[in-house]
Amino acid sequence: MRRRTVYPFSAIVGQERMKKALLLNAIYPSIGGVLIRGEKGTAKSTAVRALADLLPERHVVLGCPCGCRWGDPDNACADCAEKYLKNDIEGTFEHMKVVELPLSSTEDRVVGTLDIEHAISAGRKRFEPGILARANGNILYVDEVNLLEDNLVDLLLDVAAMGVNFVEREGVSFSHPSRFVLIGTMNPEEGDLRPQLLDRFGLVVDVESEHDEERRIEIIKRLIDFENDPAGFAESYEKDQRILSDDIVKARSRLPSLHPGTDILTLAAKTAIYLGVDGHRSDITLIKAALANAALKGKNAADASDMLEVSALVLPHRMRKNPFQDSSLDSDEFNDWMMNEAGAL
Amino acid sequence: MINYPMPAVVGNRNVKRALACALSSPDIRAVLICGPPGTGKTMLANSLDNIVPGKRTVRLPLNADNEGVTGGLDLESVLRDGRRRTFKGVLERSDGNILIAENMSALRESVTNMLLDSVHKGYGLPEGDGMSGPCECKFLLIGTIDSRECLSDGVMDCFDMCVFTETSENEADRAEIVTRHIEYENDPEGLRDRFSDDAARMSETVIAAMKRYPHVTVSDGYVGAISKLSKELNVEGHRGDISMMHVSRALAAMDGRDSVSMEDLKEAASMCLEHRRKDVASDASSEPERGPDKNDSAKKDEHGDNDEGSEREDGHEDVPSFAPDSLESTPDASNDAEEIFVVGREFDVIDYMPKTREKRHMKNSGRLDAKISKDHSGRTVGYRIPSSRTCDIALGATIYAAAPHQTHRDRRGLAIAVKTEDVREKVREKRHGTKIMFLVDGSGSMGAEQRMVAVKGAILSLLREAYLERNEVGLIVFRKNVAEAVLSPTKSVLTASRRLAEMPTGGRTPLVHGMAKAYDMLRIDASKGYAPILVILTDGRNNVKYGSGDENFREEMLSVASSMSSSGIRFVVIDTETGHVRLGLAVALSKALAGTYIRLEELNAEYLKGSVNMIK
Incomplete structure (x- = not known):
């Protein structure tokens, strides 16, 4: 099918x-x-x-219903672990x-x-x-x-x-x-x-739904085009899609060479303390997201601007004590604070 | 899988020490790690693997069924030759090892009970009839729990130690945590090797302590000190004392000493007794069931929150004192103008909710009561022989029931022939949040002196509390001649807080209308035994006639109230009356409802903490 x-x-x-x-x-x-x-x-x-x-694509064990990663017997399912021992195992690529x-x-x-x-x-x-x-x-x-x-x-x-x-x-x-x-x-x-x-x-x-009139019209137009001829519509975006997926592949291969510097590590710690978040997940996510952001942009290192760009995705839901407010951290005030801190480093 | 090495864990010194201590003594059977999310509970528990060579970690997953825990009939063996053999459950596999049970509050009750039963006995009983005898299982139990969740006192008492993980407030430490986390993800072997020397030293310390432990003694004077201390700290039962002995001996052994010192005792007390303490404050205050949550305050201190003095003052600010309402004035009738007051300051709420069953430990009081479900929804907690035809068949259990009979059945080419008598049906359990309805006086008198501002602040604080506990909240306002459900019960507190902000004030006070409306909305839940809660914020005044009887306003209110008192709804009356001359109508109302009575200003945890401190 x-x-x-x-x-x-x-x-x-x-x-x-x-x-x-x-x-x-x-x-x-x-x-x-x-x-x-x-x-x-x-x-x-x-x-x-x-x-x-x-x-x-991922490199996986052929036929494993648990999607075990190829060549990683330490983290394999019980069945694959047995196959590794018998050396009766094959790899394949899957999306x-x-x-x-x-x-x-x-x-x-x-x-x-x-x-x-x-x-x-x-x-x-x-x-x-x-x-x-x-x-x-x-x-x-x-x-x-x-x-x-x-x-x-x-x-x-x-x-x-x-x-x-x-x-x-x-x-x-x-x-x-x-x-x-x-x-x-x-x-x-x-x-x-x-x-x-x-x-x-x-x-x-x-x-939120789009407020701009022209964009709203564009949304409807594309939706109708897609409904009438899905294959044709998809085809017309094939080039854009390819560029985007190439970007992802490139970013993924760049990622391992990016290491967080002391500056952004300190900035992440300062931010978490400033906002009073519980636990350390926010620091870790902030750094990882900044690294991914830098990789996507083709940069060789993540800096404060990457962190600032991702902070609105990482932080609002982790702030202590305000399950009510529309999870808006006052972005202007926060941005100023962060730029200031980044400058001070 | 390579575990994160314990020496690579930044901070959380007391937790690491408690865990090492537990490894050093065969008498320490259970440790609970409690803490906010993302503070390393899982990591610490897993890092115990192989510190003592050969002692491995075994996990008890949440999905485990009873047989998975205790062991049960081995299907393949019984089908092959008709012999009943058992397979090993998690308990038996953890014999001599370390059993990790994460998220203890989400475990099924039956599993928790089996676990705690065998952790102290040292053996478990396999499930099902005809099974072989008890299995040997001496293990160290490491439980984890989110600090927002709760366990019953009985369960807490089974843990020898309870230690708390913390968020580090130090920049350099935080940066190091992130670096090591990423290093571990990318190259676990590398991290393990980098810390292999530290890990080896740790193993040596523990092994030496294990050898020394049997020889460590506690002087008679210190034994007396232990029981005195438990008494002073209001610890119930003797388990705490016994844990104290074991833990202080293990601490001495780790330090290479043969006798327990005062320092050991102090350290052991913080690990062994804190979680067993009865609510001290509740005994000091006049209303025992409404003590402030001591864990909440403990948590506060942990985070190094600002000085208490200023906070307490803030608490008073939330509930400004009002001029006494004179008896003659009838502001309700004259004040028909509507006004919308802003929402006042929020605060931490005391544990005000009436209890259903046993007293719960920690923050929550009535979170998610579990009920056996009859409508095929909810999670499966077991199986049984159906009493009539069933369509909710427990397939696995049915096959297991049929298996022993296969040698003398016509199988028609299959491995198993199932007969009607083998059929088992699922027993399901449904957990549900408690429905909490807030019934609020929105009459003109509430506008006086900004009283509504404080009330709205209080409601919002209560809503926040309810939200954290996954309860459903609703809001009914009574004013003018009607009671209006401003908000039907919902889990969305966002919506609730918006409605609250928009809530107008003005007009007369139809309290009985409000009570009738609330009763109407809660009675279905009440009849199912879910024990919903009605929180009434009122000064007890009622000046609109509900029925056609010739009672006066007060009499009508009280007779309606007493007729509702045994409906299965739990009532809380929060008295908004202020000033020196009080009519005490709300007290009468709460008595008639057989409910809990609290004054508005007492609701603020800081206020109560303040007054308790004053009593001391």
């Missing part, structure tokens, strides 16, 4: 911050994902699905995917469980991988993540903490790597997100 044509990422009008957040994660997956908050009809889901087309976690999922489907069919027909125990297995090395997408049941949220958090899914159920004991980029979308009017889950998202963007 041919894959349905998705709306091209480069054809999305406006929403620059959301696009930036998604691209940074495609470059540096351990940034920890994005939470996209906004009302209905702001291209949230479109953007996430469109990202799939731009994602790079990163967007794996969706539907709200109606059951615990069994998310975590994986005993393969019932195999048990009945062959009388043997076998692990049936769940969504967390398929999400390994890929993007795990939860639409309306704020409506996800609490016990599923707990399971996600449990796995995200270690990057490994340990399964102990229905007499099956199995473990496999489960490192994923968590992308969630939500409409804040329908309820809040639990603080523990919010903290797990590396970046958060608030999207």
Whole structure:
């Protein structure tokens, strides 16, 4: 079956911050994902699905349902570990995917469980991988993540903490790597997100519908064009798409050579202390996002301007004590403060 | 997988010390690591792996079912030759090792119970009938929990030690944390090698301490001091004393000494007794159930928050004192003009919520009560033999039930033949947040002296509290001749706070209308046994007739109130009356409702802390 044509990422009008957040994660997956908050009809889901087309290839173990990375026996699933020992293993290249976690999922489907069919027909125990297995090395997408049941949220958090899914159920004991980029979308009017889950998202963007008249018209035009002839529409953006995915590949290869300097490390620490955030995730994410931003721009080092550019994606949701305010850190005041601090270094 | 080496963990010295201490003594069975997200709880727990050579970490995942924990029937073996063998559960595999249970508050109750039962007994019992006897499992349990979550007192008491991870406030340390984190991600071997000398030294210390531990003694005087200290700190039971003995001996052993010193005792006390203390403040205050949250205050100190004195003053500012309302004046009737007051200052709220079951530890009081669900939703907590036809089949359990009978069944080419009597159905549990309805007096009198500003500030503080605990909140305002649901129960506090800001004030005071409306909105939850909470912010005044009876306003209010008192709703009356001459109507109302009574100014945790300190 041919894959349905998705709306091209480069054809999305406006929403620059959301696009930036998604691209940074495609470059540096351990940034920890994005939470996209906004009302209905702001291209949230479109953007996430469109990202799939731009994602790079991964070197994986051929036929492994858990998406084990090739040549990494230390972090392989139980089955692959056995194959490594027997030296009966092959690698292949696969595109990163967007794996969706539907709200109606059951615990069994998310975590994986005993393969019932195999048990009945062959009388043997076998692990049936769940969504967390398929999400390994890929993007795990939860639409309306704020409506996800609490016990599923707990399971996600449990796995995200270690990057490994340990399964102990229905007499099956199995473990496999489960490192994923968590992308969630939500409409804040329908309820809040639990603080523990919010903290797990590396970046958060608030999207609004477009206010500019001309841009609104452009959005409608492109949408109609796409609906009438998806393939033709996608084709007309092929060049833009290629440029963008080349940029991502280049940035990814540049990333390992970028090391955070003392200046931005200190700036990240000062920022976190200034804002009084809990824990150290904000510092880590701030640095990683700044590195990815520099890599995307083709720079050889990340500096204060990179950090300033990503700070609005990293910080607002981590600030202590204001679950109410529309997570707006007073950007002007903050920018001034940060530039001042950066200058002082 | 290569774990982050413990010596590479920046800061959190007390946690590292507690963990090393736990490794040094076979008598220390359980340590709880508590802290805000992103402070290294998981990292610290995992770093215990192989510090004592051969002692490995075993994880208890949240998804584990009962058999996964204790072991159960081995499917393959029973199908092959009809023999009942058991497979090893997590407990048995952790014998002689370290068991890590993260996010303890999210574990299923049955799993928590099995875990804590075997951690002190040293053996576990396999699930299911016909299983072999108890399995040997002596392990060190490391639990972790987010500081916003809670565990019951009983569970807390099972931990010998409870230590807190902290966010570093030092720039250089923070920068180092980031650098090492990225280094670990990119090159875990490199980081391990860089710290291999430190790690080796740490192992040596622990191993030497293990050898020395059996010979370390506690002088009789110190034994007496321990029990005296527990008593003084209001620690219940004797587990704390016993933990203190073990931990102080382990501390001495780590220092290479053969007898416990006063310093050891002090250090052990902070690790062993703090989490077992009963709410000290609640005993000192006149209303025991409304003590300030001591963990909250402890957390504050931890973050080095500014001096308390100024904060307390701020607390008073939030609730300005008003001129006494004279008995004769009827501002309600005259004041029909509407006004919208701004939202007053927010503050930390005391633990005001009435309790349903046992007293909970830590910040929360009624977060997410679990109920057995009947409608096939919620998470599976087990299985049972169905009492009638079922469509919610526990497939795995059904197969396990059928397996032992296979040798004498016609399998028709399959490995397993399932009969009706094998069918098991799922037992599901649903957790739900408590519904909290705020019923607010929006009449003209509330406009007097900006009283509404303070009330709005209070409500917002209460909403914030409710938000953190995943409760649903709603808002009803009564004024003029009606009660209006300004906000239907929602989890979106953003919406709630907006509505609150827009809420107008003015007109008469139809309190009974409000109570009736609230009752209407909560009674379904109440009848299901969810024990919703109605928080009434009022001075107890009522001046609009609800029914057609000939009672006066006060009598009508009280009779309606007492008829609602046994409805299953939990009531909290927050008295907004101020001044020196008080009518005490709200007190009467709360008595009639059999509810909790709090004065508005007492709601502020800082205020209460202040008054408790004064009593001392």
